Amino acid sequence: MTSPLLAVQDLEVWFDLPHGDTLHAVRRVSFSVERGERFGLVGESGCGKTTTILALMGLLPPTATVSGRVLLEGEDILEDGETSVRPHRWTDISMIFQGAMNALNPVQTVGAQIVEAMELHGIAEGADAKSQAGQLLEMVGIAPDRLDRYPHEFSGGMRQRAAIAMALACEPKVLLADEPTTALDVMVQAQILLLLERLSQELGLTVILVTHDLPVVAEVCGRAAVMYGGEIAEVGPVDTLYHDSRHPYTRLLFAAVPDPTGEEEVVSIPGAPPRLDRPIVGCPFQPRCDRAFEPCPTEQPRLIALGADHQAACHLNDPAFRAVS
Amino acid sequence: MSAVIQEEPGVLEGATEGRRRSTIWQILKDRPSTLVGLGVLGFFILVAGLAPHIAPYGAHTQVGAPFAPPSPKHPLGLDDGGIDMLSLLMYGARASLLVGFGATAIALLVGGSVGILAGYYGGRTEGILMRITDYFLVIPDVPLMIVIAAIWGQSLLHIILIIGFLLWTWTARVIRAQVKSVRERVYVKRARALGAGNGRTIFRHVLPQIAPLLVASIVLTIAVAIFDETALAYLGLSDPSVISWGKLIKNASDAAAVSAGAWWAIVPPGLCVAVLILSCTLIGQVLEDALNPRLRASYLAARGFRIRRVAREEG
Amino acid sequence: MRGADYVIKRTIFAVVTVFVALTINFIIFRAAPGSAVSNLARVPGATHALRAELEHEFGLDKPKLQQYFIYLGQLAHGNLGVSFASQQPVSHELLQALGNTIPMVLLGTLFAIGFGTFTGILAAYRRGTAVDKASVSTGLFFYSLPTQWLGLMLLLIFAGTLPSGGRVDAFLFNPTPLQHILDVLKHMLLPSLTLGLVLYGEYTLITRSAMLETLGEDYILTARAKGLSDRRIVTRHAFRNAMLPITTLIALSLGYIVAGSILIERVFSWPGIGQAVYYSVQNRDYPMLQGAFLLLTLSVVFFNYVADLLYFKLDPRIRE
Numbered sequence: 001m002t003s004p005l006l007a008v009q010d011l012e013v014w015f016d017l018p019h020g021d022t023l024h025a026v027r028r029v030s031f032s033v034e035r036g037e038r039f040g041l042v043g044e045s046g047c048g049k050t051t052t053i054l055a056l057m058g059l060l061p062p063t064a065t066v067s068g069r070v071l072l073e074g075e076d077i078l079e080d081g082e083t084s085v086r087p088h089r090w091t092d093i094s095m096i097f098q099g100a101m102n103a104l105n106p107v108q109t110v111g112a113q114i115v116e117a118m119e120l121h122g123i124a125e126g127a128d129a130k131s132q133a134g135q136l137l138e139m140v141g142i143a144p145d146r147l148d149r150y151p152h153e154f155s156g157g158m159r160q161r162a163a164i165a166m167a168l169a170c171e172p173k174v175l176l177a178d179e180p181t182t183a184l185d186v187m188v189q190a191q192i193l194l195l196l197e198r199l200s201q202e203l204g205l206t207v208i209l210v211t212h213d214l215p216v217v218a219e220v221c222g223r224a225a226v227m228y229g230g231e232i233a234e235v236g237p238v239d240t241l242y243h244d245s246r247h248p249y250t251r252l253l254f255a256a257v258p259d260p261t262g263e264e265e266v267v268s269i270p271g272a273p274p275r276l277d278r279p280i281v282g283c284p285f286q287p288r289c290d291r292a293f294e295p296c297p298t299e300q301p302r303l304i305a306l307g308a309d310h311q312a313a314c315h316l317n318d319p320a321f322r323a324v325s
Numbered sequence: 326m327s328a329v330i331q332e333e334p335g336v337l338e339g340a341t342e343g344r345r346r347s348t349i350w351q352i353l354k355d356r357p358s359t360l361v362g363l364g365v366l367g368f369f370i371l372v373a374g375l376a377p378h379i380a381p382y383g384a385h386t387q388v389g390a391p392f393a394p395p396s397p398k399h400p401l402g403l404d405d406g407g408i409d410m411l412s413l414l415m416y417g418a419r420a421s422l423l424v425g426f427g428a429t430a431i432a433l434l435v436g437g438s439v440g441i442l443a444g445y446y447g448g449r450t451e452g453i454l455m456r457i458t459d460y461f462l463v464i465p466d467v468p469l470m471i472v473i474a475a476i477w478g479q480s481l482l483h484i485i486l487i488i489g490f491l492l493w494t495w496t497a498r499v500i501r502a503q504v505k506s507v508r509e510r511v512y513v514k515r516a517r518a519l520g521a522g523n524g525r526t527i528f529r530h531v532l533p534q535i536a537p538l539l540v541a542s543i544v545l546t547i548a549v550a551i552f553d554e555t556a557l558a559y560l561g562l563s564d565p566s567v568i569s570w571g572k573l574i575k576n577a578s579d580a581a582a583v584s585a586g587a588w589w590a591i592v593p594p595g596l597c598v599a600v601l602i603l604s605c606t607l608i609g610q611v612l613e614d615a616l617n618p619r620l621r622a623s624y625l626a627a628r629g630f631r632i633r634r635v636a637r638e639e640g
Numbered sequence: 641m642r643g644a645d646y647v648i649k650r651t652i653f654a655v656v657t658v659f660v661a662l663t664i665n666f667i668i669f670r671a672a673p674g675s676a677v678s679n680l681a682r683v684p685g686a687t688h689a690l691r692a693e694l695e696h697e698f699g700l701d702k703p704k705l706q707q708y709f710i711y712l713g714q715l716a717h718g719n720l721g722v723s724f725a726s727q728q729p730v731s732h733e734l735l736q737a738l739g740n741t742i743p744m745v746l747l748g749t750l751f752a753i754g755f756g757t758f759t760g761i762l763a764a765y766r767r768g769t770a771v772d773k774a775s776v777s778t779g780l781f782f783y784s785l786p787t788q789w790l791g792l793m794l795l796l797i798f799a800g801t802l803p804s805g806g807r808v809d810a811f812l813f814n815p816t817p818l819q820h821i822l823d824v825l826k827h828m829l830l831p832s833l834t835l836g837l838v839l840y841g842e843y844t845l846i847t848r849s850a851m852l853e854t855l856g857e858d859y860i861l862t863a864r865a866k867g868l869s870d871r872r873i874v875t876r877h878a879f880r881n882a883m884l885p886i887t888t889l890i891a892l893s894l895g896y897i898v899a900g901s902i903l904i905e906r907v908f909s910w911p912g913i914g915q916a917v918y919y920s921v922q923n924r925d926y927p928m929l930q931g932a933f934l935l936l937t938l939s940v941v942f943f944n945y946v947a948d949l950l951y952f953k954l955d956p957r958i959r960e
Contacts, residue, residue: 012633018355057865060630061623062768067633082629089867102858105877107884107956116876117866150956163862459653460660463944465896467903468917468936472668472929475921552786556903559788560918574789578907583795584804591796595789603784610780610845619853624860625873627766 003074004032005206006056006093006174011068013051013060023277025051027230029068030303033174036204038197040217040224040238042253046273048230049210053176056208057093058085072173091121094167095176096160098183103163104151110137110162111147117169136165140195157188164195174206175199181216193220214254218242223309226250229274229284232303236310246312249285283315295321349537352615359611362604366544369601373418382409384416384568392580392587402589404573405580413573414593420569421551421598424485428550429543431489432496437539439493440500445508445527455501458494466491467556474562481564488553492546499542503535510534541612548605555598570594643952643959650948654941661937666711669930670704720934721927725919730931733916738935740807741905741912744828745897748835753890756840760847764855765874775844782841787900791834791907803827805909831908835901839893846889850882857881884954891947895940 013026026048033039041049054060056070058078070078072092077085097103105113114133118124124132134144140161151159160180167175177196181189197220200207209221217224218238225235226249234247245251252269271288274280283289286296295315303311304318315321353359372379382388387407388399395402401410439458443451473487507513513530521529532539551570557563558571559578573594577583582590614620702710714721720730756779763775782790795804803809807827808820815823854860855878863873902914909915913932920928952958 014633058630059624059861059864062626062628062630064630065633066630078632081632086867089865091867095862095865097858097862103862105859105863105881107880107954108877116868120866120868152957166862166866460657463657463661463895463937463940464664465898465936465940467896467900468933471902471917471921472933475924475929476668548784555786556788559903560906560921562921571786574786574792578788578792583792583799586796586799588796591789591792595786595793598789599781599785602786603780606780606784614849617849617853619856620849622856623764623767623852624857624864625765625855625870625878627769627870 003071005035005037005073006208007032007069007071008052008056009069009071011052011055011070012066013048013055014065015061016063016065017277021277024279025230025276026055029227029230029232031225031232031235033206033208035173035206036200037223038200038207038209038221040221041208041210041227042212042214042217042224043227044212044273046276047227048276049227050178052227053095053178053208053210056176057089057095058082059095090117090167090172091170092172093174093176094170094172095178096163096167096180098179104159104166106151109148109150110154110166114147114162114166114169117166121170123170133165133169136168137162139168139199140165155188156184157191160184160188160192161195164192164199168199168203168205171203172205174208176208176210178210179212180209181211181213189216196220226253229280230276231284231313232311233285233314234310234312235303236307236312240307240310244310246306246310246317247285247314248289248291248316250312252290283313291316293321349540349612352537352612353608356611356615359608362607365600365604366608369418369597370422372415373422376415376419380409380412380415382412384408384412392582392585392590394587395589401593402587404590405576405582405587410589410593413568414570414597416568417570417573417594418597420481420564420567421554421571421601423481424488424554424569425547425551425601427485428488428492428553429546431486432492432546432550433539433543434493435490436493436496436542437500440497441504441527441531443497444501444504445523445531447505447508451501454497458497461491461494464491467553470553470557471560471562474557479562479564481567484554484557484563488550488557492549492553496542496546499538500535503538504531507531507534537612537616541609541616544605544612545609548602548609551598551605552602570598574598646952646958647949650945650952654945654948657941657944658938661934661941662712662715663708665930665934665937666708668933669926670707670711715934720931723920723928724925725923725928730927733928734913734931734935737911737913737916737932740910741898741901741914743824744831744905744910744912745835745901747828748832749839749894749897751832751836752839752843755836756843757847757886760844761851761874761879763844763848764851764878765870767852767855772848776848779841779844779848782837783845784841785838787834787838788903788907790837791831791904794830794834795907798830802830804830805907807911827908827910831901831904831910834904834907835897838900839897842893843890847882847886850885850889851878853885854878854881884951887950887954888947891943891950894946895943898936898939 007030009030011026011029012024015023015025017023029048029052031039041052043049051060055064055066055078058081060066066078066081068078069076072088077088077092104110108116111130111133114136115129118129118132123129130147134147137144137147142158142161142165146154151162154162164175164180175196180196181192184192193216196207196209199205207220209217211217221238223236224238224241226233226241226247228249234241234245234250241250242254245254249269269288274284274287280300282295282297282299283292283301286292289296293315295318299315299321301313301315301318303313305311306317353363385408388409389403389407391403391405391407393399393403393407399409399411401414404410404413439454443454470487470491474483477483477487508531513526516526516530554563554569555571555574558569559575561575563569563572563575571594574591577587577591577594580590582588718731720734722728723730723733726733759775759779763772766772803826805827807824809823809827812819812823859881860873860878863877868877898913901910901912902917904910905912905914906918913935916928917932917936919925920932
């Protein structure tokens with residue numbers, strides 16, 4: 001396997017705002033994911049993590065402008081926008097959403113929604129599709145006879161399971177999971193994560209897990225990227241990020257205790273994330289950083305390789321500046 | 326080390342709240358069509374107020390032949406009684422606007438009180454008030470207005486009262502839903518916990534929050550009230566001694582302006598009503614849309630996102 | 641089951657509403673001081689004999705509460721009294737008028753539903769574009785026109801091309817059935833168009849905002865992620881959900897349309913229920929007015945009930 005399964009290169013996303021303003025939501029994001037890998041994308045809300053994975057599937061609104069490349073087995077699927085990305089949706093990359101509260105259409109049965117995906121992509125039809133959909137439900141731990149039920153008859157956890165079953169309908173290579181456990185209670189959260197991990201192992205499925213919840217990443221993922229202000233601050237194996245972080249933000253983030261109610265992400269790092277509708281000069285984290293020094297307010301840090309599989313964007317790692325400090 | 330900003334998340338929240346308070350003006354300012362609407366509304370109010378001073382002729386003085394076409398002296402021609410149309414329009418604005426604002430004031434008073442009481446107190450109060458509202462909603466308002474106007478007799482005051490008392494239900498529903506959601510917000514709960522009385526809480530904390538929707542509901546009610554006035558006038562149920570736009574349409578229609586081809590007697594009053602209603606609807610609709618959080622996001626649009634092929638354009 | 645509960649609840653509400661409507665009717669026409677029937681002296685051309693007969697028929701010599709039960713009893717037998725003007729039973733007159741109103745209203749409403757929902761969907765899908773702005777402006781424009789004035793404008797425009805009023809051409813002698821139908825249709829065109837245009841504006845705006853609300857739902861994003869075509873997302877997912885508020889609002893408006901047709905029927909002298917209301921007001925024909933008003937109220941209650949049942953049919957969340 002010479003090329004990675006999925007490689008994101010220099011991804012940038014801008015949103016048009018009223019009055020001609022622009023919000024630069026994702027800035028020069030690059031990372032790659034191997035087959036069967038479970039990769040985490042972590043950060044506070046508004047750091048651009050959800051926008052990043054929506055961009056991977058071309059699911060951005062018309063106010064968005066995208067540049068950069070998303071290489072799926074070497075093919076740039078974003079090259080022609082909607083046209084080039086649509087054939088890959090669900091067959092190669094599928095997605096599950098936050099809490100699955102409304103991700104399922106309330107007026108269609110769960111079965112019909114799974115079958116719809118299969119029929120559309122020519123996986124199976126009619127009774128055959130229905131029996132396959134039943135097997136999928138079974139695989140995620142739902143009795144197959146519940147195919148004919150409506151989403152509102154399912155509990156939150158079951159809805160998310162059904163959404164996962166639907167996401168697997170076309171045997172995708174990559175599953176994007178956007179905060180899949182928020183809005184679920186703790187017990188159910190653990191079950192869903194366990195399910196994702198098991199499916200990834202059994203099916204050789206690549207999972208990209210977007211979350212603000214660090215323990216979740218630690219539990220499920222092998223590698224992760226920490227995003228801040230639309231950029232990747234640090235990327236590497238989760239172990240390394242935990243124990244040998246080379247970015248002050250990662251360190252503060254991992255030291256911070258998540259809010260016990262789990263409702264809002266109250267991370268006790270003082271200050272607020274930068275405003276992305278204005279140009280950022282220097283390091284985006286600099287105003288909140290307790291280790292900021294001379295170059296930080298003016299020089300933008302680049303990702304610097306610190307090991308075979310570990311990169312961080314912080315001037316503290318730059319030998320050129322370290323001499324000064 | 327001083328680079329760390331010690332900022333509470335709550336400070337940010339407070340900032341958004343402050344922003345919310347000025348929303349009416351901000352929403353209107355951002356949308357040129359509503360400014361046009363406000364301008365038109367202001368213009369008509371001005372004309373109505375100044376009618377006796379700026380009208381070129383009297384509202385009852387015959388100045389030429391019946392249905393005389395537009396001329397330099399009479400830019401909108403004359404009506405079936407030979408009265409200057411432009412002057413009639415100016416005088417007509419008075420009654421139409423009076424009905425619009427008067428009836429709305431009544432609707433607002435009744436509907437607003439019912440809505441606030443129901444939404445704020447909840448429980449049984451709400452149940453009873455809303456059940457009454459439900460029954461009122463089922464009564465077709467135009468026929469009821471006709472029946473009442475026919476039975477009670479036709480005066481301007483009656484018309485205002487009738488329209489006002491039939492339009493309150495809608496305001497009540499809008500306001501109730503709003504008050505209910507505002508009541509659950511933190512600062513209202515806090516105000517109550519700190520011992521603020523119900524009246525104080527409603528006027529200091531709840532009303533300012535629902536103001537934008539209240540304004541939307543007011544302008545939309547004005548539109549409906551003016552519309553209803555023309556309907557009653559057209560059916561011959563308006564005050565016989567008062568000139569209104571609805572009455573002008575009715576008179577022209579009765580005097581066979583259509584078959585006489587005297588469009589100038591019938592087009593302008595209807596156009597005035599239409600423009601006024603359009604202005605109110607524009608303002609109201611825009612406010613409602615802007616305040617509806619469910620309209621903000623859209624996951625499907627005809628146009629896709631754009632691709633920028635220049636990989637990097639800033640350093 | 642919860643579903644059955646819902647149907648029973650709505651049915652009870654409809655029945656209770658009918659009684660409230662009947663009672664309001666009674667109060668307005670008989671119980672209120674100076675109200676219509678109790679003041680029979682105002683009946684034009686009433687002789688002593690007629691007055692006595694009416695007094696006996698309405699039971700005006702009896703206490704109010706007893707009058708109320710007499711009134712309910714008469715309604716139960718379909719007896720709405722006799723029209724002062726035509727000396728015909730009110731129920732008979734009303735049925736005839738209703739028979740004229742319904743086809744005219746139906747034609748206009750179908751036009752409005754067809755075009756209104758179509759442009760509403762298109763506007764929502766093309767939100768923010770010129771198509772959207774044009775649809776909204778057109779919708780707002782027609783919505784803002786006073787109904788009777790729009791009718792008069794159409795009369796001005798189509799003067800000479802289309803008949804200006806009435807239901808049939810009085811000079812068309814012994815028409816074949818086909819000629820008759822074409823004649824009626826020709827007369828129906830302008831009133832129906834007036835109604836259609838006014839409603840078109842309303843329905844476009846309703847559909848657009850209902851569609852915009854559903855297009856913002858998470859399951860639309862899911863549908864896009866599934867790789868569905870825009871057409872399929874709009875029809876199968878968005879519109880199917882938007883239909884809930886749209887059908888409710890349309891069904892509700894249908895109830896008021898019958899009432900709203902008063903103005904249109906007046907403009908085009910269409911001999912329907914609206915015209916009947918107008919003439920009964922002119923002639924102080926209270927039995928007729930009361931009957932017509934009752935009919936209009938019942939039509940609102942009826943369509944309200946239809947809306948409730950449709951909702952039940954369309955939304956599985958209520959069924960369960």
